[in-house]
Amino acid sequence: MWLFNSSVGKKVVMSITGLGLVLFLTFHMTMNCVALFSAEGYRFICEFLGANWYAIVGTIGLALLMVIHIAYATWLTLSNKKARGNERYAVTARPKGVEFASRNMFVLGLIVFLGLVLHLCNFWAKMQLVELRGGIPEDGVDLIRYTFSKWYFVLLYLIWFGAIWFHLTHGFWSAIQTIGMSNRKWFVRWKWIGYIFVTLLMLGFVGVVVTFFCYETFHWPFLASIFGGLA
Ligand code: HEM
Secondary structure, eight states: OHHHHSHHHHHHHHHHHHHHHHHHHHHHHHHHHHHHHOHHHHHHHHHHTSSOHHHHHHHHHHHHHHHHHHHHHHHHHHHHHHHHGGGHHHHHSOOTTOOHHHHTHHHHHHHHHHHHHHHHHHTGGGTHHHHHTTSOOOOHHHHHHHHTTSHHHHHHHHHHHHHHHHHHHHHHHHHHHHTTOOOHHHHHHHHHHHHHHHHHHHHHHHHHHHHHHHHHHHOOHHHHHHOTTTO
16 A cells, blocks of 8 residues: 555655644643643643543544654654665765754654653653542642743753754644645745744743743742733
């Protein structure tokens, strides 16, 4: 089947799974921003997404998307290297006009993955996983407060967000091109749409981390008067 055999087929699978993951991230960012405005609202969402059947189905679906995306990325990277053969050093020697993210998609993906492992240990393992094993999950708001009161977690998360930004800005228009929605005119437009969308998406995550860090570290009262969820 062409989805398995051809490099275009593999790219189509990567594009569709990648866009699915972006959809999840959009929901996840929106959900996290609720923590800024209402602790009760955030607790309600966490409870809703606990060990209920629909949340478990969602988690399994998400894990499948990730496994397929990563497996195909590895497969595509290895087969590209093999296809280039002896030429590979000449080709990878910084070709003109090829951007940083495009040349480093696999390495960026690896950083994104390592960050995700840390993140799942920080949150998911103490919440949904505990509940699945019959225990009482930790409170989502408390976990956010604790995690982002530590400067080293804040630093690691900001580096992680930077890698995700590079990975997604390239991945977005590349996916749109692969599934054939981009012609000459729309090529530049999709690139801009991707940059703006991904930047707003990541600013949402950065906003939560930095706001909680500033409030937990400096206790600025004006922050609590803007963001009711902090108080
Ligand atoms: C401000 C930053 C973030 C916060 C506060 C946050 C918070 C959380 C929380 C509280 C959970 C546990 C939910 C539960 O088990 O009920 C969670 C799970 C998760 N987060 Fe995040 N997150 C953030 C950023 C991210 C980013 C950038 C990614 C992906 C690149 C991500 C991917 C995930 C995944 C895959 C899960 C598991 C979802 C599931 O169980 O279905 N998170 N996050």
